[in-house]
Amino acid sequence: MELVVFEKQNAAILKIVGDVDLYSSPQVRKKILALMKKKTENLLVDLDGVSYMDSSGVATLVEALQLMKKRRGKLKLFNLRPAIRDVFELSRLDKVFDICEDENQAMAAISEG
Amino acid sequence: MTTSKQPIIDIQDLVTYYGSRKVLDGINLKIFPGETLTILGRSGCGKSTLLRHIIGLSKPTGGRIFIKAQDITTLSEEDMLPIRRKIGMLFQGGALFNSMTVGDNVALPLREHTELEDSTIKIMTRMKLDQVGLAGFEDFLPSQLSGGMKKRAALARAIAMDPDILFCDEPSAGLDPIVAVGIDNLILKLKKAFRMTIVIVTHELESVYLIADRVALLDEGKIIALGTVDELKNSDNPKVQQFFRRIPDPEKIDKDSYLKSLIGETDE
Numbered sequence: 001m002e003l004v005v006f007e008k009q010n011a012a013i014l015k016i017v018g019d020v021d022l023y024s025s026p027q028v029r030k031k032i033l034a035l036m037k038k039k040t041e042n043l044l045v046d047l048d049g050v051s052y053m054d055s056s057g058v059a060t061l062v063e064a065l066q067l068m069k070k071r072r073g074k075l076k077l078f079n080l081r082p083a084i085r086d087v088f089e090l091s092r093l094d095k096v097f098d099i100c101e102d103e104n105q106a107m108a109a110i111s112e113g
Numbered sequence: 114m115t116t117s118k119q120p121i122i123d124i125q126d127l128v129t130y131y132g133s134r135k136v137l138d139g140i141n142l143k144i145f146p147g148e149t150l151t152i153l154g155r156s157g158c159g160k161s162t163l164l165r166h167i168i169g170l171s172k173p174t175g176g177r178i179f180i181k182a183q184d185i186t187t188l189s190e191e192d193m194l195p196i197r198r199k200i201g202m203l204f205q206g207g208a209l210f211n212s213m214t215v216g217d218n219v220a221l222p223l224r225e226h227t228e229l230e231d232s233t234i235k236i237m238t239r240m241k242l243d244q245v246g247l248a249g250f251e252d253f254l255p256s257q258l259s260g261g262m263k264k265r266a267a268l269a270r271a272i273a274m275d276p277d278i279l280f281c282d283e284p285s286a287g288l289d290p291i292v293a294v295g296i297d298n299l300i301l302k303l304k305k306a307f308r309m310t311i312v313i314v315t316h317e318l319e320s321v322y323l324i325a326d327r328v329a330l331l332d333e334g335k336i337i338a339l340g341t342v343d344e345l346k347n348s349d350n351p352k353v354q355q356f357f358r359r360i361p362d363p364e365k366i367d368k369d370s371y372l373k374s375l376i377g378e379t380d381e
Contacts, residue, residue, distance in 0.1 A: 022198075022227045022274065029233060054275040056229055059236035090306040091240055 002049075003031045011042040011110055013103070017049030020057030028057065032064045041073050042110045046103065048079035053087055065097060074098075076106040119182070121146045121278060121310050122167060127176035129162060129334075136162050137173070138334035146277075149304055149311040151321050153356070154331035160314045161205075163331065164282055167312065168202060169193050180278070198226050201276035201309075203268050205283045209255040215242070216251030219270045226274065241269040244306075245299060261292035265299065272303060279303070281313045285320055297323045318357070330356060 001018030012035050020028060035043060043064065047053075061077070068075040078100040080088070088094045100106040120143035127140040136159050144150050154160045165171040167178060169185045177184050180196055188196070209218045219238045223229055229237075242248055245265040255263055264284065271279060284300065285293030297320050304311050304324075315321060321328055321342060328345050330338040330353055338345050338353045346357050354360070 022223075022229065025233065026228055026230065029230060055237050055240055056223075056227070056233060056275075059233045059240060062236050062240075063232055091244070 001027060003027065005031070005035065008044075008107065011044050011107065012038075012040040013044045013046055015046040015049065019052040020050055020060070021052065021054045022056045025054075025056040025060045029060045029063065032060070032067070036067055036071075043068055043073065043075045044103065044106045044110070045075070045077050046079050047077060047081070047084055050084055051081060053084050055091070058087060058091060058093060061097070062093070074110045076100050076109050078102055078106040118145050120144055120179075121181060122312070123179040123182075124167065125177045125179070127163070127166060127173050127178065129166065129171070129173045129175075131162075136334050137166070140176070140334075140336055142329055142336060142339070144310060144312060146310050147308050148326040149300075149313065149324050150327050150329060151313045151315055151325040152329050152331060153315060153318075153321055155316065155356070158331045159334040160316075160331055161282055164280060164312070164314050168200060168280055169197065194226075198274055199277045201271035201274065201279040203264075203271045203279070203281040203284055205286055209263060209267055209270070211255050213254075214251060215247065215253050215255065215258070215266045215269075218255070218266060219251075219273050222270065222273045237273065238269075241273055242266075244272070244303070245269045259292075260288055261295060264288065264292075264296050268296070268299065268303075272307070272309075275307070276309060278310045278312065281311065281315075283315055283317075284313060285315070285317050290319070293317070293320070294323070300324055318359070 001016065001020065001024040004015040006013050014031065014035065016028060018024065045061065065075050076098045079102060080099060088097065088099065098109060100109055122144040124140050124142040127137050128135065129137040140163060152160050152163060162171065166173050173186060178186050183196065185193060185196060216238050219241050220234050223234045223237060238251060239248070242251055245268050247262060247265050247269065255266065258266060281300065284296050288296065300311060301324055303309065313324065325342055327339065327341055329336050330345060332352055338348050338350055345353055348354065
């Protein structure tokens with residue numbers, strides 16, 4: 001799995017490429033915690049490169065959402081493949097996360113509120 | 114179920130003895146990804162023994178068992194671990210640890226087999242409990258739950274590691290019919306949601322009608338019929354008909370030996 005971060009305006013975009021499972025989720029968590037330390041204002045997660053995500057991956061993103069909410073920042077997910085969208089819907093977490101179509105929509109969503 | 118797919122489980126010529134008694138007698142069975150297969154049969158026909166062999170808890174006398182193309186009959190305990198991590202098992206009695214809370218029971222495989230942080234494990238545990246309809250019960254002890262709730266908790270533990278294959282040994286045994294159908298529906302929901310391959314050992318016909326894609330009917334250690342419920346219902350095999358029509362065995366009494374057993378004499 002590969003994790004790439006780049007900054008855009010007032011947000012950090014975390015691009016995940018590869019499977020997010022019991023063994024790779026800790027890496028995602030570590031990267032998100034590092035972004036929190038850098039006082040990232042808003043976090044956008046690009047899941048276009050993810051074809052498989054298990055519950056540990058979803059739980060890691062729930063943790064990220066909790067951390068962002070504590071600091072009144074925003075977290076948006078975008079570019080979810082249908083299989084990944086299913087994972088969120090089945091856990092009813094599509095109601096908890098803001099899921100956007102693409103990066104533009106996610107960027108617009110953080111400025112909207 | 115299509116046979117163009119590679120089987121996720123492939124059992125070939127499986128034979129097992131307990132002492133001099135042949136318990137499994139040349140079992141051949143292919144189970145395909147995403148299907149729900151029930152292993153059906155009378156008490157003592159070898160169902161649970163077959164299940165124990167498929168999950169690698171018992172070694173057969175002969176034959177081979179492939180899981181994801183790996184022959185598990187030749188694997189060491191250590192080499193079996195990666196396969197076992199992707200297998201969920203719902204034991205007949207639930208097998209929850211009574212001294213641990215429901216949440217700790219569900220978290221146990223994650224704490225034992227992964228390097229995940231406890232904060233992540235706790236969220237996963239709550240997600241799994243929510244999926245089995247036990248949200249909010251994580252701090253309860255198993256003794257504080259009803260029989261059906263214990264089964265649900267055990268199911269949450271069985272799916273904690275997101276298994277590819279879920280094995281259930283008599284999931285509705287000892288439950289009243291309404292609770293039992295609730296467990297069956299839950300298994301159906303999980304199957305649909307997570308596209309798991311599910312293997313269920315049972316002798317409950319109602320369960321079979323509800324959840325099975327295919328049924329393997331076991332009798333005296335052999336698979337005597339394999340197919341969909343409809344195929345088996347229409348089978349010409351008298352033993353299959355006896356099972357599906359719930360016809361009791363004819364009473365066989367040998368007058369002399371019955372009398373001898375009553376008066377305490379034994380056959381020479």
